[in-house]
Amino acid sequence: MLDRGQESTDDGGDELTVPMAWFYAEYIAEELLRTGDLMPPTSFEFRAGRDALALTVFLADTEGELSGIRVVTQLETWLSLTAYDQPWHTWVRERLAEAVAHPAVGGRSAPDVELARAAWRWLQETELLAPDLNAVPGGAAAGAGEDEGPKVWTPAWQLGLPLGHLAIHLF
Incomplete structure (x- = not known):
């Protein structure tokens, strides 16, 4: 079993570094x-929530203690970072830029950072069709169900972030 201090597969010159910090955050x-049972695990919405929450967990770990943390002690931090009134997307961009510039800070490996960057790219570039929460009340047909109301294409992170926040609350 690999621990945070042993992330490579051998002691030779061509070491394979396993991105354990990112895998643990995921x-x-x-x-x-x-646990929150909010979405089917096979849905794109679930993936958006998982990636947004994994980025929060991964980037909030500035001391390299991710593999040793107790989830319960970090819940308040993650709740505050994912709250509706917080500039989460700006925080992610800044933390990722720092991680790219200094990947070893916080015990992260370059493969950890690359997987986090890939998750962020997917969250930004993928749009999911979602109910338009800014639609004018009563603008939809009376009695229209959730699937029949107005919809809008939304960046995946904007759907995933509230799902992650709600999942933390339900834990």
Whole structure:
């Protein structure tokens, strides 16, 4: 079993570094979402929530303690970072830029950072069709169900972030 101090597969010159910090952040995010039972695990919405929450968990770990943290002690931090009135997307961009410039800070490996960057790219570039929460009340046909109301294409992170926040609350 690999620990945070042993992330390579051998002691030779061509070491394979396993991105354990990112994998652990994804695991925590997925478990929080599964516990909340908010979306089917096979849906794009679930992936958006998992990636947004994994980025929050991964980037909030500035001391390299991710593999040793107790989830319960970090819940308040993650709740405050994912709250509706917080500039989460700006925080992610800034933290990722720092991680790219200094990948070893916080015990992260370059592969950890690359997987986090890939998740962020997907969250930004992927749009999901979602109910238009800014639609004028009463603008939809009376009695229209959730699937029949106005919809808008929304960046995946804008759907995933509130799902992640709600999953933390439900934990």
